[in-house]
Amino acid sequence: MRKTIQPLLGIGMLMCLFFSCTSEKQEEVQLTSKNPLLQEWQGPYGGVPAFDKMQLKDLQGAIEEGMAMKLKEIDIIANNSDAPTFENTIIPMEKSGAALDRAFTYYGIWRSNVSSPELREIAKALAPKISDYSSKIKQNEKLFKRIKAVYEASQKEPLEDEAQRIVELIYTGFVMDGADLDAEKKKQYAAIDKKLSSLYNSFSNNVLADEENYVVYLKKDQLSGLPESFVKSAAKTAEEKGHAGEYAITNTRSSMEPFLMYSDERDLRKQVWTNYIKRGDNRDEHDNNKIIAEILQLRNERVALLGYDNYATWRLQNRMAKTPENAMDLMEKVWVASTARVKEEVADMQKVADQRGDKITIEPWDYRYYAEKVRKAKYDLDSDEVKQYLQLEKLREAMFFVAGELFNFQFRALEEGKVPVFHEDVRVWEVSDKTSGDVIGLWYLDPYARKGKRSGAWATTYRSFTSYEGKKIVLASNNSNFIKPAPGEVSLVSWSDAETFFHEFGHALHFLSANVKYPTSNSGVRDYTEFQSQLLERWLSTDKVINGFLTHQKTGEPMPKSLVKKIEAAASFNQGFNTTEYLASALMDMKYHTVDPTGIDPVKFEKETLTALGMPKEIVMRHRSTQFGHVFSGEGYAAAYYGYLWADVLTSDAAEVFANAPKGFYDKEVADKLVKYLFAPRNAIDPAKAYKLFRGRDARIEALMRDRGFPTK
């Protein structure tokens, strides 16, 4: 999993600097609580989180008190009798909630890094309270009136650029959430939201039920083709489910994918595949079709209250794509190439099947199986051989080297105990500017898997950069789940894990290089925030990294060119399948949110839409409608699933600028532009504008097509 956790709402300290306290008197809410999780951070680097004082018993109280404090601060802003200005409304909003933000930092650590059953109980109790708290801010009419007044004044007489930008972001955010509606419509809006949240919950429970209820148990003579490690874990799962002596294929992606890839039993492949794609679509009590229809209807009603024709138009207004048409246009262009590639892939696989005398026509449950046969024949990569060149600590040094070349950063390990950490595995580095020596931030690394840590890899900040109250020292973190090596042993990782390590470091560099005044400028734009991190992955296979850091653990020799070439060639393998199954879901998401959903029957709609698109019969959507949790178990990716492709287009297009520069990926001129326009401004500049400043034009899709091995015409 690749995910960035952004702090909830603003970050700020209750300190008097610059604007607000000089000319106008601003009341402040004093921290009276003794709760350790709310206290100002002490120690070096402008204060650091007191991870050594974290006790679960303080958590719930800290969040509750923190929220109460923030609401008091918001009330003071809302009830100010002076005419609304940027200084007496927006600035104090940016500053508010400092104590709560500190509590949320600890809460984030508990949830992601050191979770426990007790923590999950607390989280359950806190969820509705946090949701109430945020609606109280969003629905504060007096507050919104002031924001609106500041916004309207700024439309006549613009503020300086960054102030203007955050006023627009804040105002748009409130309006999108219904703050500008009259009382009657506000009530309707809230009622719809309430219904939606219960439907989201039912949707995901239904998918979960179908994942748990459809397990295929195999006998010993049905294991042909399956890798030993897979068989072992299937046996263990069967035993846990009371089927000792059998092998359980559960109805989840992590079980389905390897089974379809390796099992020689075609009928069983069909059965496992069918169970998987039918999740939520079995016409029983866990069927999601009716729920989808209701969700779409309610979303449309809700945005209609705000004057929008459809949900997607409302959703995309503050995204880089801006309109559903722009997102659609991109997807349709790539779709033509990816479906054409599917035809070639199917022909390749059919040939393999025929040569083996398998007497079959490729069906959806055969795709992964024969693709694996083709892959082995075409690019036989020995993953163990690759691993010998990928030492975790060397990779970290490589990342520091890249950060030094592109960002002029220097990393220095802190001696143990200099700043508190939440687990003995966590190490901390000081990040400074190579030229000036100025300290920029700290980088916390929590590299290893352990019980209570969530899976995947992610990046986060404990404190982001802002300058409106004086320059803040950034506290950034990277978290992964590498296997902890035995003492004295070297940690070796796979190529894709190495890419992910670079990816997350890209997020950290995005935090560390921020040069913005206000907390709101650190907010993310969903179809843009993955771009910077994806781009950084490209430095893993640059010559300087390979020769200096991808060295064999025993011989110290750099990874051979031939091996690198093999890895790169394998990267565009099966892109017809991967791109098409993803795009089918992304296109469907956008279609659902641009049509009139009255009386929609999702199964029928899905079928008709795919037929109209010319969906290859050998592939199904990566997430069929009735199991598309990104879109229907919440709103996070609703009308937003296209975002992965959007960020990929930027990544490929930007990488080509480096590839074609005089000094390649280490070209100083391009690197300077990269930092200046695409990293440092975060959300202080409209991303589309920022990209144009870097590139001299909008991003084009040709580079992405080349990267995926598609024709560009």
Ligand SMILES: [Zn+2]
């Ligand atoms: Zn990411």
